Structure formats: structure tokens, C-alpha cells
Amino acid sequence: MDTVVTEPNAAALAETNAMIVARDVNVFYGDKQALFGVNLDIPENQVTALIGPSGCGKSTFLRCLNRMNDVIDVCRVEGTIKIEGQDVYDPALDVVQLRARVGMVFQKPNPFPKSIYDNIAYGPRIHGIVTSKAELDEIVHSSLEKSGLLKEVEDRLDEPGTGLSGGQQQRLCIARAIAVSPDVILMDEPCSALDPIATARIEELIENLREKYTIVIVTHSMQQAARVSQRTAFFHLGNLVEVDDTEQMFTNPRDERTQGYITGRYG
Amino acid sequence: MPVKPQAGDHIVKSYDEELEHLNNDIIKMGGLTEAQIARSIESVVRRDPDLATRVIADDELVDELNYKIDIQTTRLLALRQPMALDLRHIVAALKISADLERIADYAANISKRAITLSSAAPVPPVHSIPRMSRMAQQMVKDVLDAFIARDVDKAIAVWHSDETLDNMYTSLFREALTYMIEDPRSISMCTHLLFIAKNIERIGDHVTNIAETIYFLVHGDRMREARPKGGEVEHLSLSFPSVREGDAKE
Numbered sequence: 001m002d003t004v005v006t007e008p009n010a011a012a013l014a015e016t017n018a019m020i021v022a023r024d025v026n027v028f029y030g031d032k033q034a035l036f037g038v039n040l041d042i043p044e045n046q047v048t049a050l051i052g053p054s055g056c057g058k059s060t061f062l063r064c065l066n067r068m069n070d071v072i073d074v075c076r077v078e079g080t081i082k083i084e085g086q087d088v089y090d091p092a093l094d095v096v097q098l099r100a101r102v103g104m105v106f107q108k109p110n111p112f113p114k115s116i117y118d119n120i121a122y123g124p125r126i127h128g129i130v131t132s133k134a135e136l137d138e139i140v141h142s143s144l145e146k147s148g149l150l151k152e153v154e155d156r157l158d159e160p161g162t163g164l165s166g167g168q169q170q171r172l173c174i175a176r177a178i179a180v181s182p183d184v185i186l187m188d189e190p191c192s193a194l195d196p197i198a199t200a201r202i203e204e205l206i207e208n209l210r211e212k213y214t215i216v217i218v219t220h221s222m223q224q225a226a227r228v229s230q231r232t233a234f235f236h237l238g239n240l241v242e243v244d245d246t247e248q249m250f251t252n253p254r255d256e257r258t259q260g261y262i263t264g265r266y267g
Numbered sequence: 268m269p270v271k272p273q274a275g276d277h278i279v280k281s282y283d284e285e286l287e288h289l290n291n292d293i294i295k296m297g298g299l300t301e302a303q304i305a306r307s308i309e310s311v312v313r314r315d316p317d318l319a320t321r322v323i324a325d326d327e328l329v330d331e332l333n334y335k336i337d338i339q340t341t342r343l344l345a346l347r348q349p350m351a352l353d354l355r356h357i358v359a360a361l362k363i364s365a366d367l368e369r370i371a372d373y374a375a376n377i378s379k380r381a382i383t384l385s386s387a388a389p390v391p392p393v394h395s396i397p398r399m400s401r402m403a404q405q406m407v408k409d410v411l412d413a414f415i416a417r418d419v420d421k422a423i424a425v426w427h428s429d430e431t432l433d434n435m436y437t438s439l440f441r442e443a444l445t446y447m448i449e450d451p452r453s454i455s456m457c458t459h460l461l462f463i464a465k466n467i468e469r470i471g472d473h474v475t476n477i478a479e480t481i482y483f484l485v486h487g488d489r490m491r492e493a494r495p496k497g498g499e500v501e502h503l504s505l506s507f508p509s510v511r512e513g514d515a516k517e
Contacts, residue, residue, distance in 0.1 A: 223348050250350050252487025262350040264282065265275045 019044040019184060019214040020065060025079035027060050027069065034060045037079070038240045040233055042184075047206060047215045049229035049246065051222060053261065056235040058218050062186050064088075065216065066102035067095055083184065100127050103177030107189040109169030111161030111176070116153050119161040119172055120144065123180040139179055146212075147175035148205050167198025174205060178213070185209065187217040191224065203228050222262050226250045234258045282347055289339050289360050293367075296332040297411040300367045301404060303329065303374035304470065308400040310378050311393065311463060314385035319378035329371035336364040351487075359484040363414065366473040366480075370407065373466040380459045390456045392443045396463060399435045403467045406432065406474045413478065419485050423492065426478035432471040439464045440500045 018041035027035040035057045042048045050058040060069070067088060069075040081088040088098060100123065111119050120140045123129075130136045140157070144150040149171045153164070161172050170190060177185055187206075191199040206215060206228045219225050225232055226246060233243040234255070242255045253259050277283045303322060310319035340361045343349060349357050384393075406425050413421035443457040443464075482490040 222350060226350075251354060253351055259351050260275060263353045264277050264279060264350075 017044050018042060020081065020083050020216075022061075022064075022081045023079055025061070025064060025077065025081060027057070027064060027078075028074075028076045029072070030074040034238050035064075036238045040240055040243060042214060042216055043231065044214050045210055045212075046231055047210050047217060047229040048231040048233060049225035050216065050218045050233050050235060051220075051225050051261070052235035052241075054220075057238040058233075058235045059188055061235065061240075062188055062216060062218050065184070065186055066099050066104060068104065070095065096127075100180040101182050102184040102186060103180065103182035104186045104188070105170070105173050105177055105190045108193050109166060109173050111164070111169050111172050113160065113162055115158045116144075116161045116164070116172060117157040120175050120179045123176060127180055129180065143175040143179040146178055146209070147171045148201060148208075149175055165198070167194050167201055170194060170198070170202060171205065174202075174209075178209070182213065184214045184216065187215065189218055189220060192220065199224070222250070234261065236261070282353075285339070285343055285347070286353065286356060289336065289343065289357065292332060292336050292339065293360050293363055294411065294415060296329060296336065296364060296367050297407070297414070299325075299329055299332065300371045300374070301407050301411070303371050304377075304400065304404050304407065307374040307377040307381065308397060308404075310381040311384060312397055314381070314389070316382045316385050319381040319385070322378040323375050326371055326375040329368060333364050333368040336360060355484050355487060359480045362480045363477050366476045370470050370473050373470050377463050377466050380463050384456060384459055387456050390446060390453045390460060392439060392446060392457060392460050395435070395439045395442060396460065396467070399432065399439060399464060399467050402428075402432050402435060403470045403474070406471055410474050410477045410481070413481050417481070417485050419482055422478040422481040423490070426475045426490070426492065429471045429475045432468060436464050436468040437500050 020040075020042035022038055022040045022042075025035055025038040025040075026033060038057075038061060040061075050062060052058045063069045064077055064081060065083075065088065069077060077089060083102065087093070112122060114122070117140055120143050121136050124136060124139050130139060141150065141154075144153065149168060152168060153159075153172075161169065164172060170193075174185070174190075191202050194202065203224065206217070209215060217225075217228065229246045231243065232246045232249040234241045234249070234253075234257070236257050242249070242253060242258045244254070249258065250262060253262065259265075303325060306318060306322045306325075309315065310322060340357050343357050347353070406428055409421060409425045409428075412418070413425060440461065443461050447454045447457045479490045482488075
């Protein structure tokens with residue numbers, strides 16, 4: 001049986017198929033500590049949902065995984081985060097390469113003010129992944145296909161990405177993220193600006209993407225966490241309170257704080 | 268760790284009220300079911316067909332409550348998307364009401380046979396029925412108390428007591444068989460009595476279901492006790508004395 005991860009367990013760690021291993025992660029914004037000693041394993045080819053009330057540190061933790069916090073001057077990260085054994089905070093690491101490996105999808109769809117084609121081609125071009133136009137065409141098509149958008153846009157790839165509906169834009173952003181063949185996709189409330197139909201399409205997409213990618217999703221919707229994830233981690237006041245199989249978390253959580261949060265008894 | 272029935276209030280007050288309402292309806296349905304069993308046995312013992320008829324009619328009240336609980340639980344599941352303890356509470360209510368509904372059906376069945384029994388001379392094994400019934404009524408009462416207090420220990424105790432009820436049933440079965448062998452004219456009435464005893468024995472089985480549901484409600488896990496097994500009538504047989512030539516001609 002899985003237990004609350006409060007201490008790193010060396011033996012368990014050796015056996016796990018964890019894609020991401022976070023140990024003793026503390027995060028400070030200036031003097032204020034936002035995360036307290038977080039230890040979390042994120043398994044490969046699974047969806048891990050991070051839940052918790054606003055300000056609990058779940059987005060902060062997500063942003064540590066591809067060093068999005070680097071852009072905040074006062075932000076300081078302690079501890080180790082390894083992705084397939086590679087230390088994310090190794091000073092020698094190329095952050096641009098890291099972010100190609102660990103893609104991100106945000107709350108509000110943010111396509112570039114470019115054509116649908118160029119939105120997706122952008123990453124492969126700057127990372128020098130492609131050598132020919134045919135190769136680039138292939139990546140654009142397969143990324144749109146994987147994101148479930150191809151049929152809706154294949155006859156208008158030169159139209160601006162910003163002209164698509166909100167749900168389509170979000171799938172375009174997912175296509176853009178997967179165009180550079182990441183290992184991990186981080187999603188920060190990817191459906192909070194979408195209607196239920198567009199949300200269902202994204203959730204269906206998440207289910208399919210899991211075969212090839214490891215997904216970490218921050219969501220305020222407990223129902224969404226329950227629907228899309230295999231593992232759920234509950235954060236509260238900067239602490240990782242409980243992490244377990246999603247089914248266990250939503251039917252019989254071990255910690256009273258988790259119980260209180262998911263049943264709507266405090267927030 | 269056991270969680271108290273009220274694990275703190277919900278942010279949305281009306282959700283608390285709906286859950287409390289559901290809880291109260293289960294308790295009400297349980298009380299009504301208890302009364303139905305008591306009255307059905309009274310109708311057997313006092314040979315009172317009027318009372319029996321009223322018990323049969325009142326089964327409708329239990330059915331109504333069961334339906335109401337079905338609607339409430341469906342509504343809560345659809346509108347509140349309950350999680351964890353709340354989810355288990357609602358699922359438990361649905362299961363317990365189904366068990367109570369079936370228990371009340373057995374009471375109605377007993378009363379139907381009471382009407383038939385009252386039209387013929389009493390047979391002696393009838394005296395064992397009230398004792399068996401008192402046991403079953405106590406089990407229903409105790410399991411409801413365990414539900415109200417979310418008392419797992421009490422639920423487990425009730426669950427174990429089903430063995431005693433099973434043993435009473437086996438002993439009544441043997442007694443009735445003996446009478447039937449001694450006096451074949453009693454076969455018809457003894458058979459009705461056996462069905463009554465069987466109905467009471469089945470009430471005990473549904474009580475154990477409820478006890479298991481309470482365990483699940485509190486712990487979110489399955490009860491892992493060895494299933495109590497009383498005497499098994501299924502394997503019991505008594506041979507009829509050989510019929511003599513002279514008797515066969517009568």
C-alpha cells in the first residue's frame with residue numbers, strides 16, 4: 001500500500017518507475033516560504049493531479065519542474081528535482097533544452113499571434129529539430145493529430161491561431177508543446193477557461209497523451225482530478241499533505257485535511 | 268481511524284441539511300421496519316388476521332420511504348458530486364435502505380402466513396417463533412443504533428450474533444420436522460411455520476449486510492471477519508418412518 005510521502009524511502013525509490021523525483025523541495029519568495037520539504041515521485045506515463053486550495057503551493061511546485069520560477073527574481077528553490085536522473089537545477093543544464101523536454105500548458109490558451117502552422121513549427125525550428133520543410137510538415141501534422149485538432153483545422157493552417165475557439169486554442173497549445181517531443185507535459189489549470197464540451201475534449205486528449213507522455217496537472221476541479229489522473233497529490237499551506245492513487249484519495253483519503261478539502265468542508 | 272458522523276460542517280450549508288435529511292430518513296425507515304417485524308410476529312402469536320392485514324398494507328409505507336431515499340441519493344450524487352466520507356455515506360444509505368426494504372417485505376410475508384395459520388388449529392413449534400423473532404428484532408435495533416453512532420464495534424457484534432439466529436432456525440427446523448413425522452396432519456401448518464422461521468432467518472442475513480455497510484461507511488474498506496455460520500439446514504435430513512401396509516390403505 002502506498003503511504004504518504006513525507007520521507008524519501010531509498011528502497012522504494014530504487015524500484016519505482018518515477019519519471020520525476022522531488023526531494024526536500026523548499027521554495028521561498030523573498031522571506032516567505034511557499035513550499036516546505038516536498039518529497040514527491042511522479043510516475044512515468046501516468047497523469048498526476050496536484051490539488052489544494054489557492055495559495056497551497058501546487059502551482060509553485062509545478063513551476064519548479066521546468067524552472068519557470070527562474071524568471072522570478074526573489075524566488076529561491078532548495079532541494080533536488082530530478083527528471084530521469086537529471087538534476088533540473090544543475091547550473092550546467094540548458095534551461096531551453098529542459099523546457100523542450102518538460103512542456104507546459106497554461107490556464108489561458110496563449111497561442112502566438114502567428115498562423116496555426118507557425119505556432120506548432122516554432123519550437124521544432126528554434127530547437128533545430130528539423131532539416132527540411134517536409135519534416136516540419138510532418139511534425140505539424142502529427143502534433144495536430146495527437147492533440148485531436150487536425151480534422152478541424154487541416155484546411156486552414158495558414159490562418160491565425162488566435163482565431164480559433166478557446167478549446168481549439170488550448171489544443172493548439174498542447175500541439176505546440178508536443179511538437180518538440182517532450183517527456184513531460186505540465187498543465188496549469190488547462191480547462192478553467194473552457195466550457196464543458198471543450199473541457200471534455202481536453203480530458204479525452206489527456207487520457208490519450210498519457211501513453212507517450214508523463215503528465216502533471218494542477219486543477220481546482222476535484223471532479224477533473226478524479227476523472228483524468230491516476231495519482232493525486234494534495235497540498236495545503238505549502239506542505240504536501242497526502243499523495244496516493246486517485247481512487248483511494250477520493251473514496252477514502254487518510255488525512256483529515258484531505259478529507260476536509262475534497263468534501264468541501266474548508267477551502 | 269474512525270470518522271465521526273459529522274466530520275465538521277460543509278461550506279455549503281444546504282449540503283449538510285440534505286445529508287442529515289438522508290440520515291434521518293434511514294433512521295425513520297429502520298424504526299418503521301422494526302415495528303413491522305414486531306407486529307407481524309404479534310399477528311402470528313395472537314392469531315390476529317386483522318393485524319396481519321394492516322401489516323401487509325403498511326409495507327407500502329416502507330416502500331415509499333425506500334423510494335424517497337433512492338430519489339434523494341440520486342439527486343445528491345448528481346448535484347453535489349460527493350467525495351470520500353460523503354460519498355460513502357450516500358452509497359451506504361442506498362444499500363441500507365434496500366436491505367431495510369427487503370426486511371420489511373419479510374415482515375409482510377410473515378403476516379400473509381399468519382392469516383392462513385389463524386384459520387387452523389395451532390401447532391406447537393409456533394412457541395419458538397417469538398423467541399427467534401425477538402432476537403431478529405434486537406439485531407435490527409442494534410444495527411440501527413450502530414448506524415446512528417457510526418459504531419463499528421457494535422456493527423461487528425451484531426454481525427456475529429447472526430450465528431445464534433441461524434442456530435435457532437436450525438433447531439426450529441428439526442422441531443417442525445419431528446412434529447410433521449409424528450402427525451402428518453400438521454404438515455401444512457408446520458410448513459407455513461417453517462417459511463416464517465426462514466423469513467426471520469433471512470432478516471438476520473440482511474442485518475449482517477447492513478453491519479458490513481456500516482463498516483465500509485466508517486473505514487472505507489471491507490469487513491474481513493470470518494463469515495458466521497450457524498447450523499446449516501441445507502444439509503439436514505430426517506428419514507420418514509417406513510409406512511406399514513395397513514396405514515397405506517387408510
